[in-house]
Amino acid sequence: MATVVTSPSRGMRRYALPGVLFLLGTIALPLLLLVRVSLCERGSGFYQSGTWTLEHYRSLARLDFVAIAATTMVYAVVISLFVTSIGLPVSLWIASRSPRWQTLLLSLVVLPKFASALAIVFGWQQLLSSAGPFSQLAYRLGVTSEAVPLNRSPIAAMLAEVSMIVPYAIVVLYAQRLRIDPRLTVVAAGLGASPSQIFARVTLPLMVPGIRTVAALGFVWGMGAFLGPSMLAGPGSTTLAVQIHKTAMESSRWPLAAAQSVVLLSLVAFVGAAMRFATGRRWR
C-alpha cells in the first residue's frame, strides 16, 4: 500500500521538471556554449557563428600554459591537504566539547562565511601588508631587517583560500563525527584500547567518508580559486582561473578564454572521475 504514494511515479517527476529545465538552461547550456565558442574563430563578438577552428587549443600546447596548469594543480593539492588536515583535528575537538560550547564554536567557525569572499581577501591583504601585525612582529623580533609585505606571494593566496574553505571542512567533518556511534569508543576502551589506538582504529576509519568529501571539495575549489591567487599571489604566480579572467576581460580574446576554460573544466572532471574510480564509489 505504501508504494502507492512513495513510488517514483511519473506524477512525482513532474514536480522536478521546472527545476531541471532551469538548471539545464543555466548550467548545461552555458557549458555547451563554452565548448562551442572555444572552437570558433576570433571575431569582434563573443561568438562567430558558423566558424570552426582548433587554433585556440593548438596555441595552448605551449610550455607557459602548461606551467600555469601545473601551478593550478599544485594550488589545488596544497589547499586540499591543508583544508583536510586542519579541518579534521578541529572538528573532532569541537565534537568533544560540551553541547553549549559546540554550538558556540560552530557559530564562530561559520561566521566568516557570512562575509563575502571579497571581505575575507581584503582582510588578509591588510593583515599581511607591511603595516600588518605579522610583518611588524617579524620586524620587531628581528627576523627581518625591515617590515616586509607578505601579501604578494603564493603562500598568502593559499592561506586566504584555505581560510575560506576550512569552515565547510569543519562542518562536514563534524557532521561525519556525529554519525559515529558513541558506544563504539566505549566498547573499544573496555576491550583495552588506548586513546591513540581508539583514534587510529575506530574513529579515523569511520571518518573516512567525510575526509574524502572534504579533500575532494578542497581540490575542486582550489582548482577554481580566483580571488586569492588574483589579489594575493603576486605577479610571478598565475593560476588557470586568473589566466582565463585575464584573457577574457583584459584582452577580450573570448574563444581563447573559452578554450582555457574547457581545459580547466576537463582537469576538474578528470580528477573527479579519477577519485570516483580510485575510491570505487560515486562521489556525491
Next chain:
Amino acid sequence: MKIVSIFAVCVVGFLLLPVVLTIWISFSPDSFLTPPRGEWSIKWYREFFSDPRWQNGVANSLTTAIASATLAVVLGVPLSYSMSRGTPRYRRTITTLVFLPMVLPPVAFGLGLLGLYAILGLVGSSLSLILTHGAISLPVVCLLLGNHFGEIPPELELAAAGLGASRGQILRRVIIPILRPTILASFLAAMVISWNESLLTILLAGPQSETLPAIVWPQLRFAASPLVAVASAVSIALAVVGVSSIRRLGRVRVGGSDPHGNSR
C-alpha cells in the same frame, strides 16, 4: 589533547581575524587602511550611506537577493520533494545536476553564462544576476530541504491520499505547512548566498545591476579606501541579521520530525 585544543582555538581565531580586521578598519578616521588605535570615527559610514552608487548597490543587493532566493525556493521545494520520493537512481541523476554549480570553477562557469546572456541580450541586467544567483543557491536549498522531506512520515501522505487529496493538494496542504520553518530558513540561506556572491557577480554585473561585491571589486584592485571596509562591514552586519533569523526559525521544529530526539 592540550596541543589539539591550542591548535583548534588558533584555527578558529585565524578564521575570524580577517573579518575582525575589516570591521575594525571601517572605523578609521583617515583614508589609510590601518585599524584606528585611539580615535574611532563613523565618517566613512556617513560617506557610504550618502553616496548614490553605494545606496544603489545596497538596493540592488537586496532586490537580487530576494528575487533569486524566491526563485531558488519556488524551484527547490518541488524538486527536492520529487528527489526524496524517487528511486535511488533517479535521485543520483538529479543530485548530480543540482550540485554541479557548487563544483564548477566559477570563472569558467561565469564565462559560459556571460556568453549565454550576450546571445539573449541580457548582459549586465538584474535578471541575469537573479538567474545566476538562483542557480547557485538551488543546491543549498535542496541540501537543507532534502533531509526534512525524508523525515515526514509517509503515513501522513497516505492518509491525505486516502481522504481523496491529489498530489498537488498533498504538497500544498500537508507537506509545505509542515516544512514551513525549513523553507523559510532555506530562503534566508539563499538570500545570504546571493548577498555575498562575488565571483560570478564580478563577471556578470553591469552599472545598472551592480550589487555590493561588484562595486567593491574594482576598488579593491586599484584604489582601496576604508569605504571598501565599510561596504564589507555593512554587508556582514546585514548577513548576520539574516543568520540569527535562520536560527530563530530553525528552532520552530515540528514535533516528531526528529526521530532520534537529539536536536539542539
